Amino acid sequence: xxxxxxxxxxxxxxxxxxxxxxxxxxxxxxxxxxxxxxxxxxxxxxxxxxxxxxxxxxxxxxxxxxxxxxxxxxxxxxxxxxxxxxxxxxxxxxxxxxxxxxxxxxxxxxxxxxxxxxxxxxxxxxxxxxxxxxxxxxxxxxxxxxxxxxxx
Amino acid sequence: xxxxxxxxxxxxxxxxxxxxxxxxxxxxxxxxxxxxxxxxxxxxxxxxxxxxxxxxxxxxxxxxxxxxxxxxxxxxxxxxxxxxxxxxxxxxxxxxxxxxxxxxxxxxxxxxxxxxxxxxxxxxxxxxxxxxxxxxxxxxxxxxxxxxxxxxxxxx
Numbered sequence: 001x002x003x004x005x006x007x008x009x010x011x012x013x014x015x016x017x018x019x020x021x022x023x024x025x026x027x028x029x030x031x032x033x034x035x036x037x038x039x040x041x042x043x044x045x046x047x048x049x050x051x052x053x054x055x056x057x058x059x060x061x062x063x064x065x066x067x068x069x070x071x072x073x074x075x076x077x078x079x080x081x082x083x084x085x086x087x088x089x090x091x092x093x094x095x096x097x098x099x100x101x102x103x104x105x106x107x108x109x110x111x112x113x114x115x116x117x118x119x120x121x122x123x124x125x126x127x128x129x130x131x132x133x134x135x136x137x138x139x140x141x142x143x144x145x146x147x148x149x150x151x152x
Numbered sequence: 153x154x155x156x157x158x159x160x161x162x163x164x165x166x167x168x169x170x171x172x173x174x175x176x177x178x179x180x181x182x183x184x185x186x187x188x189x190x191x192x193x194x195x196x197x198x199x200x201x202x203x204x205x206x207x208x209x210x211x212x213x214x215x216x217x218x219x220x221x222x223x224x225x226x227x228x229x230x231x232x233x234x235x236x237x238x239x240x241x242x243x244x245x246x247x248x249x250x251x252x253x254x255x256x257x258x259x260x261x262x263x264x265x266x267x268x269x270x271x272x273x274x275x276x277x278x279x280x281x282x283x284x285x286x287x288x289x290x291x292x293x294x295x296x297x298x299x300x301x302x303x304x305x306x307x308x
Contacts, residue, residue, distance in 0.1 A: 039272070047197020047265025055197070055268050083185060086278045112263055114197030117205055117279050120186070124272030129239055 005052055005151045006030075006134055008103035009096070013138055013147060016096045021071035025145070028137035037133055037148045039124035040064070042081070044093035047114035052104060054151035055128050058093045060144065062120070065089050067142030081120070090116040096147075155202060155304040156285045158256050162249040163289070163300065170241060171221050173291045175298070180286040183301070186276035187284055190299055192230070193275065194239060195268045196246040201260035202253055202306055204281040208242045209299035217295045239267040253304075281305050 010027060017023040037043075037057050042065045044058040060068070066078040069088035078085050093116045101111045119126075128150040136147040153161075160177065168174040190209030198204050210218070216227045218241055219234035227234045243266070250262045281303040289298045 036269075036271070043270075045195060045197070045268050045270075047195075047199060047268075049197070049199045049263025049265050053263075053266060055265060057268070083278060086186070087280060090278065090280060112199040114199040114205065114265055115203055115279060115281050117195055117197070117207075117277055118186075119270055119272075119275060119277050121272040121275030124270060124275060127235060127239075127269040127271070129236065129266045 001130075001132055001134060001149070001151055004107060005104070006136070006149055008100040009056065009147055009149055010136055012096045012099035012103065013145070016092065016099060017138075017140060017145070020092060020095070021068055023071070023140045026139045028139055031135045033133045033135055036125040036127040039119065039121070039126065040144070040146065041120065042089065043119045043124060043126060044090055045117045045119065045126065046093055046097045048097070048101065048111055048151060049114070050111035051109045052111050052151050054130055054149075056093075056097050057126055057148040057150070058096070059146040059148060064140070064143030064145065068092065068140065068145070071142065086118050090118050153256065155253060156302045158252050159206065159249040159302050159304070160287060162252040163245045166245050166248040167241075167289070167291070170244065171218065171291060171295060173295060175289040175291045177290065178288045180288060182283045183286050185278035185280075185284065187286070187301060189275050189277050189301075191271060191273055191275065193270045193277070194242045195270060195277075196242060197265035197268075198246075198250060198262060198304060199265065200262035200307070201258050202262055202304055204304035205279055205301070206242075206246050206249065207277065207301040207303070209301070210238065211296060214296040214298065221295075235269055239269055242267050279303050
């Protein structure tokens with residue numbers, strides 16, 4: 001996987017988290033994984049198609065997801081991770097991936113993205129067929145927001 | 153024909169070719185997010201003029217049976233080979249579905265992302281794409297059932 005595929009997702013995440021939740025996140029250490037991606041509880045999957053193909057999987061805990069969605073909705077209290085909160089997190093992932101795909105297009109790589117799917121459950125693992133995933137942990141004011149990039 | 157009908161027809165025809173069994177099907181109807189899914193689920197993302205998801209749910213025994221037919225050998229456990237065989241199965245079904253959607257007159261490119269295999273317990277999936285149509289495909293007693301969710305919409 002090329003590094004030029006990675007940076008747009010990192011910069012888009014920072015930009016969109018700042019814009020929607022007024023966060024100033026910190027980037028953690030990047031790692032390369034060759035195994036299924038575990039979920040922290042909530043995962044949002046977005047398919048990437050075109051000259052670069054694969055998946056972006058955003059993973060976060062339910063507590064972090066509730067905290068972020070509350071911030072996105074002007075501090076509205078979120079008592080449970082309901083469909084409205086899920087919708088906010090899906091939209092966040094959609095905005096980040098959309099922003100990154102625009103950046104990739106500007107580099108000359110035509111890509112399109114699928115609508116987000118949000119998965120919750122116990123002990124959830126996600127396998128992609130590229131099998132190589134770059135993991136970018138992003139530390140926000142509400143906890144870790146992990147970006148898993150599996151593109152080829 | 154609706155996108156659901158086009159996809160269902162493509163899936164029935166291509167799965168019959170691969171598994172040598174023509175499935176019968178039962179349309180359960182529209183479901184609302186979050187939908188319950190099987191412990192072994194494969195999500196195919198569709199992007200372009202028509203976008204959304206095709207979601208395939210399997211019981212573990214069904215994954216093994218389909219993998220056995222695909223790779224023509226005994227499958228004891230859900231190892232990497234078995235999982236990739238079933239991922240390939242859904243890849244072909246979804247690929248043929250997107251071809252048939254394009255040929256139905258959309259006349260615009262549609263792309264499909266590679267399969268994401270999602271495994272876990274008590275899983276729920278939410279998508280904003282509506283409607284989400286649930287169909288159960290029955291491949292008979294030797295293979296079993298595959299639960300299909302079709303969520304596709306035309307881009308505004």
